[in-house]
Amino acid sequence: MSFTRFVRRVILLAALPLVLLGIPATVSAATVSAATTGAATGTSATDTGWLRLAHLSPNTPEVDVYLYSFGDSSAQVVLHHVGYGEESPYEQVPAGDYSVAMRAAGAAATSAPVLSASVNVAAGHAYTVAGLGPESGLRLQVLDDRLSTPAGHALVRIIQASLKQHVVSVSWNGHVLDSSLKFASVSPYQSVSPATATLTVSGGGESAHISVPLAAGTVHTLVVLDGAKGLVVSDLLDAAGSSKTPVGAAKTGFGGMAPRAPSSPLPWLAVIGAGLLLAMVGGRRLRGLTAARSQGC
Amino acid sequence: MLGGRLTAALVLAVGVAAASAGAAGLMLTRHPQVVQVSALRVLPAPTGPIVAVPQHGTAQVAKPVSLVIPAIGVSTSLIHLGLTSSGALQVPSSTSVAGWYTGSPRPGATGSSVIAGHIDSYRGPGVFFRLSDLRIGDRVYVKRADGTLAVFKVTAVKMYPKDKFPTAAVYGPAPDPELRLITCGGVFDHSLKSYLSNTVVYTTEVG
Numbered sequence: 001m002s003f004t005r006f007v008r009r010v011i012l013l014a015a016l017p018l019v020l021l022g023i024p025a026t027v028s029a030a031t032v033s034a035a036t037t038g039a040a041t042g043t044s045a046t047d048t049g050w051l052r053l054a055h056l057s058p059n060t061p062e063v064d065v066y067l068y069s070f071g072d073s074s075a076q077v078v079l080h081h082v083g084y085g086e087e088s089p090y091e092q093v094p095a096g097d098y099s100v101a102m103r104a105a106g107a108a109a110t111s112a113p114v115l116s117a118s119v120n121v122a123a124g125h126a127y128t129v130a131g132l133g134p135e136s137g138l139r140l141q142v143l144d145d146r147l148s149t150p151a152g153h154a155l156v157r158i159i160q161a162s163l164k165q166h167v168v169s170v171s172w173n174g175h176v177l178d179s180s181l182k183f184a185s186v187s188p189y190q191s192v193s194p195a196t197a198t199l200t201v202s203g204g205g206e207s208a209h210i211s212v213p214l215a216a217g218t219v220h221t222l223v224v225l226d227g228a229k230g231l232v233v234s235d236l237l238d239a240a241g242s243s244k245t246p247v248g249a250a251k252t253g254f255g256g257m258a259p260r261a262p263s264s265p266l267p268w269l270a271v272i273g274a275g276l277l278l279a280m281v282g283g284r285r286l287r288g289l290t291a292a293r294s295q296g297c
Numbered sequence: 298m299l300g301g302r303l304t305a306a307l308v309l310a311v312g313v314a315a316a317s318a319g320a321a322g323l324m325l326t327r328h329p330q331v332v333q334v335s336a337l338r339v340l341p342a343p344t345g346p347i348v349a350v351p352q353h354g355t356a357q358v359a360k361p362v363s364l365v366i367p368a369i370g371v372s373t374s375l376i377h378l379g380l381t382s383s384g385a386l387q388v389p390s391s392t393s394v395a396g397w398y399t400g401s402p403r404p405g406a407t408g409s410s411v412i413a414g415h416i417d418s419y420r421g422p423g424v425f426f427r428l429s430d431l432r433i434g435d436r437v438y439v440k441r442a443d444g445t446l447a448v449f450k451v452t453a454v455k456m457y458p459k460d461k462f463p464t465a466a467v468y469g470p471a472p473d474p475e476l477r478l479i480t481c482g483g484v485f486d487h488s489l490k491s492y493l494s495n496t497v498v499y500t501t502e503v504g
Contacts, residue, residue: 048452050472050473052472089473089504090472090473092473092501126472145472146470147469147470147471147472148465148469148470149469149470217408217468217469217470218408218470219470237407237408238470238472239407239408239470239471239472240402240406240407240408240409240470240471241401241402241408241409241468241469241470241471242398242400242401242402242409242411242468242469243400243401244380244384244400245464245465245468245469246380246384246385246386246398246400246464246468247383247384247385247464248385248459248462248464249385249457249459249460249462249495250385250386250388250413250462250479250480250481250495251385251388251481251491252388252413252414252415252416252423252425252479252480252481252492252495253415253416253417253423253480253481253482253485253491253492254392254415254417254418254419254423254490255417255419255485255487255490255491255492256417256418256419256420256421256422257416257417257421257422257423257426258417258484258485258492259485265323265326268319268320268322268323268326269319269323270319271315271316271318271319271322272315272316272319272320272323273319274312274315274319275311275312275313275314275315275316275317275318275319276312276316277312278308278309278311278312278315279308279309279312279313279316280312281308281312282305282306282307282308282309282310282311282312283305283309285301285304285305285308286302286305286306286309289301289302289305290302
């Protein structure tokens with residue numbers, strides 16, 4: 001092997017690690033940037049909504065309430081012996097179509113339901129399926145329950161489920177929420193300033209007073225019911241959030257464990273460039289001298 | 298003549314050596330520095346009377362006093378957090394404890410309760426260093442002042458850029474007892490001395 005060929009081989013061998021080292025360097029830089037952008041998306045989305053069931057028909061006896069996922073004949077939830085004025089807690093369910101069926105308490109699950117209704121549950125939304133009206137005209141109504149409040153306020157709506165007093169007026173904290181709410185109707189949500197104050201329901205010379213706390217960031221449904229004697233009001237907390245929404249994001253880190261971004265590659269690239277240039281100059285000169293000598297001989 | 302060849306060979310050798318050294322230097326500094334962390338200590342689930350408020354949430358539950366997340370080795374007492382003068386969420390002054398935001402519902406009551414903790418300090422890991430490692434279904438335990446336990450399961454793990462933090466989704470009303478755990482995440486901006494994202498873990502009480 002001639003000296004020239006030996007030199008060439010040395011250059012090749014020296015260049016090899018350059019190539020090999022260069023690849024992982026670029027790859028690792030690429031992975032770092034991919035990881036940071038990919039992190040913006042979450043691990044999973046919550047594609048669920050909420051449903052609750054209520055019996056608000058005064059002269060209808062106890063019922064069994066069934067919840068079916070659409071197209072599935074086995075019930076997802078069964079509530080037994082639900083009486084007037086009772087409601088279930090919210091059930092978290094995957095978004096989709098459902099049907100709710102009411103049967104007389106104790107009736108076979110296979111028997112024809114007295115009433116049924118279909119509900120489309122959208123992700124992130126909550127619904128109340130309420131049996132409303134007198135027994136002779138019982139219906140299942142799907143109510144959209146709100147899950148947000150205006151900043152610093154509470155939301156309240158009223159369900160009038162008193163058969164004894166067909167029309168009632170409702171006021172809270174001196175503010176008239178509804179002056180003539182008819183039996184089996186539902187008022188829209190109203191925004192009120194937070195306070196713990198007296199709610200007054202009156203109709204036909206009867207009235208009921210209860211103290212209701214309406215905190216900022218909470219959503220309430222007040223149900224007017226026939227009591228054993230006179231009117232009764234039940235306060236359902238539909239949803240609750242922070243009384244004051246913090247501004248912006250949370251500053252929960254100081255960076256001690258953060259990966260440091262790689263430093264600039266430029267100085268190293270300059271060293272490599274200079275080295276290669278030097279090697280090339282040396283190699284050329286060497287080849288020239290070798291060629292001159294072999295000619296000279 | 299021989300002197301010329303020697304010089305040329307020397308130049309060649311120096312060049313090759315410099316190029317190799319440059320390549321080695323490039324490779325050694327191209328990857329981010331990974332900070333060494335002690336191994337994960339998986340904790341046993343705490344024991345105590347598990348009390349889920351069954352109905353209507355208007356019933357009061359006791360204040361939270363401690364938090365245990367066995368899957369990521371978290372066991373911490375809970376301090377109380379309010380808001381800063383600018384209205385932002387106050388964060389614990391210590392990086393080794395988490396805090397409950399007192400403006401949010403108590404853990405286990407109806408609504409979206411909020412607990413925040415640091416991912417790290419200037420030197421090492423904070424109480425919520427591994428929060429983003431939580432997976433759907435992992436359990437979160439909150440012990441309350443009356444000794445009862447509220448148990449939550451993870452339903453989602455999300456990361457949001459801080460300038461697009463969804464305050465309504467995180468702090469807004471929820472119809473069932475939920476708990477949200479907040480810490481920092483993503484890229485740390487050394488010039489701003491701040492992480493650019495927040496990790497939020499959504500959990501729902503196990504009925």
